[in-house]
Amino acid sequence: MGKGLQRGCGWVLWGLVLGCAPTSEAARGQLIVSIDTDMAIPKDLSAIRVQVDVYRGNEWQPKFDREFEVAPSKGAVTFLPATLAVVAGETAEETVRVEVQGLSEQGEERVLRRAITTVPADRIALLRMPLSWSCLDELACDETQTCQLGRCTDATVGVEDLPSYEPEEVFGGAEAPGGTDGRCFAVESCFSESFEVEPSYADADYCQLTLDTEPSAALNFAVRGDPDSTGICGGFDGSEHCYLPLNQSASLGWSELETPKAHDGLMRHRLQLPPGICDRLQADTKLSLRASTSCASKTDSLGSCGPWSSASKPLDPPGAGGSSSGGSSSGGSSSGGSSSGGSTATGGAGESSAGSGAGSSPIGGSPQVAGASGTGTSGKGGESGSGGSGGSGGSPAGYPCTESIAPALLxxxxxxxxxxKNPGQFLVDLPAPGGATFAYPAGAGAPTIGPAGSFHVSGTVSTYSGFGVYLNECLDASAFSAISFSMRGNAGPSGKIQFRMVPNQNRPVDHANQVGVCIVPAGGSAYEYCRSGSTSLPVIFDGGVVTVRFADITGGLPVAFVNGRSVVSFEWALEWASGDEPYSFDIIIDNLTFTSAVP
Structure with a gap:
């Protein structure tokens, strides 16, 4: 929707306007830089530094460099999301380099975002520059690159690829920061009942997820870390974990690979996640990916709610009712000075009046002087009234697991x-929290497990048969890349057995044992929707040590590959196809060990 140009407000500096929409220089094109973060302020970031250079005479010439407090506890007058306007000068479409740094409370650089582009001559373009956790303390990109979603990419952005600026797409639906209709994303309430999901990592650029949801559910994802780590923290999930929300965005977050398809009353989503996020999940075993269906999806237009937010009304959950009312608040005013030279024109005079909202807000400060330009601070909009309560959502259908760090020797x-509890089965001397053996089919045809000293299983195969070890809690073995065990005996005519290392994400929901997160629709088969990946192994009579790489265990659903996270069981399945003749087997397994030494 087209909107008339607004007068400059907030910080008015050398050709730049921070915290507002376009300036009144209606005849000139502008580049609106939008700055936001997925982290918590001031815990993770306390200030931002903005630098703008112009390429002229075969070199970069600095034109603007200033630091802004964003921590409310330090009297900040810049709230996020914030915008910064670069106004076109007399020379058409000169190249500019914009750098935004996120600084710690000690003033140290923690994250850097860079863009090289041009200022359009005849329109107002939007350039998003989020300060992302995935780039935190990752400053190794060269001067022509920027860190985006955890990886270095080309910093050059074609101005023709930038969308036109609409304030509603930055300030949560409001026409300016502090507007009463501006919405933000409430991480606390949206992830209070989240559940763990596991992406598939086929290769360095493959980071995908298949997930079934109720037809009316909206999806959100966040990376969860330990208490006191980076992110928005609190006891809202029954613990003190910290969450870093991901946007639904083709370029700056996760996206649907295809239109969701109906599956027996549910919707199946095939999702692409940023590969850089998967890099972090694999590199740090304390991190996990969480999903939620209790809120509308977070998009690029929604910042996180917090004392630092320029939009303070939480986004309603899908179908929520209720109403809100607000009081009023007035912002301060500022008068821009004049400046000349360079490729960027000066910002004009302006004043700001914050919108109405419940409660009160601070009055904007008096004008300050910075070089040849006047500056002023704009008041933050009043806090909005809270919405009425809606119906409570259901709890996740599955059972996300608590992970214990796996030792090498199991x-x-x-x-x-x-x-x-299970006649014919045995408790296994596993590290805490322990586990036990299992075998199938049950009843008279069940395989027989022999005495202690090894896992000795024998019997007759006349249907789908197998045996294994289940764990009382999930193991996180992502510090390793393979599993080994000794195996000997007779596996029947084929001489082979299928080995499976089962993640909780591929385990069908089992309400009796409170395990599994994979949903099998009514009338569907577990194999069609939830199955474990496997690899075929030869069984030699005299035996030997077998080493299986996680990467070789493939074909699972919904998680196709194994990475060592959320392991709930180990299984050896005997070969069988309908119409086969029954056969005998006798196999001994021993020394179950995680390893990274792959022969």
């Missing part, structure tokens, strides 16, 4: 005590 099967 078990030598030296102590197999009878399992009192």
């Amino acid at each position: 078990t030598r099967f030296t102590s197999l005590e009878p399992d009192p």
Whole structure:
């Protein structure tokens, strides 16, 4: 929707306007730089530094360099999202370099975003420059690159590829910062009932996820870290974990690979996640990816709610009712000075009046002087009234697991005590939280497990049969890249067995045992929707040590590949196809060990 140009407000500096919309230089094109972050302020970032250079005479010439407090506790008058206007000068479409740094409370650079582009001559273009956690302390990109979603990419942005500026797309639907209709994304409420999901990592650029949801559900994702780590933290999820929300955005977040498809009353989503996020998840075992269906999806137009936010009304959940009312608040005024020279024109005089909202807001400060340009501070809009309560959403259908860090040696099967809950099965001497054996099919055809000292299983195969070890809690073995065990015996005519290392994401929801997060629609088969990846192994009579790389365990659903996270069981499945003749087998497994030493 087209909007008339607004008068400059907020900070008015040498050709730049921070915290507002376009200047009154209606005849000239402008580049509106939008600055936001997925982190918490001031814990993770306390200030931002903005630098603008112009390329002239075969070199970069500095034109603007200033630091702004964004921490409310320090009296900040710049709130996020914020905008900064670069106004075209007399020379058409000169090249500019914009750098935005996120600074710690000690003034140290923590994150840098860079863009090289041109100022359009005849329109107002939007350039988003989010300060992302995925680029935190990653400053190794060269001068022609920028860090975007955890990876270095070309910093050059074609101005023709930039969308036209619409304030509603920056300030959560409001026409200016502080507007009463501006919405923000409430991380606390949206992820209070989140559940863990596991992307597939086929290669360095593959980071995908398949997920089934209720038809009316909206999706959100966040990276969760330990308490006191980077992100928005609190006890809203029953713990003190910290969350870093991801936007639904083709260029700056996650996206749908295809239109969701109906599957027996549910919708199946195939999703692309930023590969740089998967890099971080694989590199740091304390991080996990969480999903939520309790709020409308976070997009580029929604900043996170917080004392630092320029839009303070939380986004309603889908279908939520309620109403809100607000009081009023007035902002301060500022008068821009004059400046000349360079490729960027001066900002004109302006004043700001914040919109109405519940409660009160500080009055903007008096004008200050910075070089040849006047500056002023704009008041923040009043806090909005809270919306009425809507219906509560249901809890996740599955059972996300608590992970324990896996040791290298899992078990030598030296102590197999009878399992009192499952006759014929045994408790295994695994590290805490322990586990036990299982075998299928149940009943008279069940494989027989032998005495302690090894995992010795024998029987007759006349249908789908197998055996394994399940864990009482999930293991995080992502510090390793393979699993090894000794194996010997007779696997029947094929001489082969299928090995599976099962992640919780591929385990069908089991309400009786409270395990699994994979949903099998009513009338569907578990194999069609939820199955474990596998790899085929030869079984040699005299035996030997077998080493299986995680990357070789493939074909699972919905997670196709194994990366060592959220392991709930290990399984050895015997070969069988309909119409096969029954056969006997006798196999011994021992020394189950995680490793990274792959022969």
